[in-house]
Amino acid sequence: MSPLRWTILGVILAMLLFLALNLYYRSIQSGEWTEQRRVESIAMESTELTKVKRIDKHVWDSVSWVLQGTDAEQQELFVWVTNDTAEAVPASAGLSKAQIKAAVTQSKPDIDIIRILPGLLNGERVWEVYYSRDENVRKYYYEFYRFADGSFVTIFNLPSKFADGTE
Numbered sequence: 001m002s003p004l005r006w007t008i009l010g011v012i013l014a015m016l017l018f019l020a021l022n023l024y025y026r027s028i029q030s031g032e033w034t035e036q037r038r039v040e041s042i043a044m045e046s047t048e049l050t051k052v053k054r055i056d057k058h059v060w061d062s063v064s065w066v067l068q069g070t071d072a073e074q075q076e077l078f079v080w081v082t083n084d085t086a087e088a089v090p091a092s093a094g095l096s097k098a099q100i101k102a103a104v105t106q107s108k109p110d111i112d113i114i115r116i117l118p119g120l121l122n123g124e125r126v127w128e129v130y131y132s133r134d135e136n137v138r139k140y141y142y143e144f145y146r147f148a149d150g151s152f153v154t155i156f157n158l159p160s161k162f163a164d165g166t167e
Contacts, residue, residue: 032057039065043079047088048072058119058128066118078118078147080125089125094147100127103150104143110134111141118147126153 001009036055043049048071056066065081068091076091095103097116104113111131119128125147132140139160144153 036065039081040067042081042084043067043086043088046086047077047079049077049079049088056117056119058117060119060121060128062120064120068118078125080118080120082120089147094125095127095145095150097127100129100145100150103145104129104131108133114140121153124153 035057040052040055043052043065049067049069050072052067052069054068056068058064058066062082067079067081069077069079071077071088077088078091078094079086079088097118101113101116105111108131111133113129113131115128115130117128117130119126121128121144126144127147127150129143129145130140131143132138137160140158142156142158144155145151146153
């Protein structure tokens with residue numbers, strides 16, 4: 001075969017590979033996307049939410065979805081959706097993600113924050129802070145803070161294979 005035919009064959013194979021990977025990704029994500037659309041529909045019908053900016057799925061003791069967006073007056077809202085029921089809370093009624101991050105890093109300056117998510121813990125609206133800290137070995141923690149005032153709720157530390165510092 002000539003170099004031109006090899007090039008054309010290579011391009012066609014690359015396109016087929018890209019198409020196959022795209023279809024595979026879409027088939028894996030379709031369930032999650034369907035669930036997000038369902039939750040968004042519940043939130044829009046049950047609350048004053050008119051525009052969704054972000055959707056977070058929080059799984060702890062139960063599965064909850066937290067939507068962030070605005071209402072018709074452009075007021076920022078958080079909407080918690082659990083078991084097909086939605087509850088809207090103005091963003092001004094709680095602390096923001098940036099405020100929680102600032103408070104946590106001020107009290108623990110040596111940590112590396114991995115993720116901060118709104119969620120529910122035992123039915124209470126919270127901010128979940130997932131972070132790591134180097135204590136001879138890298139250890140990981142979940143801390144929960146009340147959404148309303150940022151007060152500490154509880155901490156969970158994940159066990160480390162080398163928690164005692166030995167191998």
